[in-house]
Amino acid sequence: MFDGIRKRVVSMWFPRLASDRALRVRPVDGPFALTLNTNNANRIYCLNAKAERQGLSCGMPYSDARIFCPELQSAPADPALDARFLHALRRWALRYCPWVGIEGRDGLVLDITGSAHLFSGEEPMLADMRQRLRRAGLSVRLGLADTRAAAWALAHHGEGSAVSEPGNPLAVLGSLPVAALRLDTGTETALQRLGLRTIEMLEAANRASLARRFGPALLRRLDQAMGRQPEQISALIEPPHYGLRMTFPEPIGLVADVMEATARLLDRLCSRLAENAAGARILSLTLYRVDRAAQTVELRLARPLRDAPRILPLFEREVGDVDAGFGIDLIRLEAVEVAALPSEQISAIATERTTRLDDLINRIGTRIGIENVQRFLPADSHIPERAFSLSPAFANDPKGGWASPRPRPIHLFAPEPITGSGSYPPDRFRWRRMSFTTAHATGPERIAPEWWLEDDNWRTGLRDYWKVSTRQGRRLWLFHTPQHPGWFVQGEFP
Incomplete structure (x- = not known):
């Protein structure tokens, strides 16, 4: 002062x-x-x-x-x-x-x-x-x-x-x-x-x-x-503003020129993100034409990123579909949504594995929409149909693995009735017009319905599940309903 x-x-x-x-x-x-x-x-x-x-x-x-x-x-x-x-x-x-x-x-x-x-x-x-x-x-x-x-x-x-x-x-x-x-x-x-x-x-x-x-x-x-x-x-x-623009003395229209301008803006934007330990989740590229019309290309990423070489190729497909008209005289690039991305000390193997998966999700997402790339997540329920949920791959970062006290089949489908005879479980049964003979069976695992939820598939009450290996090579997941006696197949193990 x-x-x-x-x-x-x-x-x-x-x-x-x-x-x-x-x-x-x-x-x-x-x-x-x-x-x-x-x-x-x-x-x-x-x-x-x-x-x-x-x-x-x-x-x-x-x-x-x-x-x-x-x-x-x-x-x-x-x-x-x-x-x-x-x-x-x-x-x-x-x-x-x-x-x-x-x-x-x-x-x-x-x-x-x-x-x-x-x-x-x-x-x-x-x-x-x-x-x-x-x-x-x-x-x-x-x-x-x-x-x-x-x-x-x-x-x-x-x-x-x-x-x-x-x-x-x-x-x-x-x-x-x-x-x-x-x-x-x-x-x-x-x-x-x-x-x-x-x-x-x-x-x-x-x-x-x-x-x-x-x-x-x-x-x-x-x-x-x-x-x-x-x-x-x-x-x-x-808060820092993650928006940059570039004007041109002469209008441009070639995809290569637009991508070159985008690359320069992206380098500067990623440098600003790195200074603030942040990464972009949603990027918006707006192209302004000389006739005052504007077209916007939005890019959603599976993970926060500030690596320009990995982000730039994801713009190429959408930029190629842009109608440049009589030329583009201004380009604006903005990180619409950012997230914290601190520096981490991780192994080279883990880095490569994570990077390749994220890049795959990003490439597929640019074609079908990033929200349509989904993954299975574990859910807190012992009911087989409710033990998982579908969620967009970019919206979550699952850590750890699936933890289940009993193995579950990879292929799960709606219960299909079978006809069988013999002991409990049946020694011989017929399913999908095929005959099977039981070689080994593990069980039962009794699962009770969740009474606080409405589910027509579980109105029969309790189920006793068995893991059955057949002499024909199929490994099936069978269950029996004690209240209304009957046998059903609901899944198949690999």
Whole structure:
């Protein structure tokens, strides 16, 4: 910071952020409240101005609020959506300065040092903030001071005095209650009992006595407000943007030219992904023609990748089908979806095996759609038909193998009845117009139906499964139904 430039901070507090957000989507004429279930009780989470004028307050039970205000309208609160809305407001506030941070769950803090002159001064800047937020339907209270703590105190407790003169914070903060120093409830109550009700009284008190009684936290808060101790503003870092473009002095139309341009963009994009330890899952290549038409080629990958030589050939088939018209003068490549891809120390054999499988899935996916390349995954069920599930190969990364206490046939089909005779299981039986003689049998394995699920194939009840090896060389999976005696074949082992 240059000499002579004093730091200036704006605290932007939205006292009714949640209710204002909800009313922007669905306006309500009358008292309105958002409710949140806390400790098995439905309580008021946020109110609009009309509900506050009825004597309602945040934290009171919703049933009590309805007694005081029968015409109260309500809706469930969504803190996650409120947080997203606050982050959107933070991005909007970047119009005033490049350093904006989040203050709690309903506030922003802006370091406007050196930025006020762009709006003809501090007062016009604050007036512009109020006007734009009021037009957006948001209630806001602003505080401007030399320190973050002083600005917060003015925004939350400053009434009409929202601006502190540079270099003299006590002139405005002195009359504010000690709660404006962001103290915990216990410390605030103890100070009130000692008669220290304002910041001015606290500033005039003996510091050694305050330190012995309340510890260093109280004096740290006071010094931060007076500017004797610094307090940093932690601005959120914008996520990296993975989008690149290339323009051409003359339109191009050959597939080789488009692929060469894509290769150059892809090299730069993969370098950016590597810097952030990320890999692309979905890539979008947009080709802009000279007649203002645009065509997009989307590439979905089985695994996050940042290896340009492996990705580039996957674009060739789709790029070859693009109609270049009178030529393409701009190409844009963007990683629409990225995922973490940290560096790993793995063996060369494992790397080659995984790479070849992923490349195969990617090549097939470019032809039939990556979501149509599916794999079997184990499911938590002892019912044979439900012991697996189909899932897109790119959407999961299975680890380990199938674990089953009993072997299951690789070829599984719908139960087919057989006719047999002899012992249990049958010594001789006929299936698919073929006769078989049992050489060896293992079992039984009793499987009961899952009563909480509806399945017509299991309405016969219990099943006793046998693994039967026949003299004819077939290894079959048979089962018997005790409730309705009968034998069936449901699978075949290799």
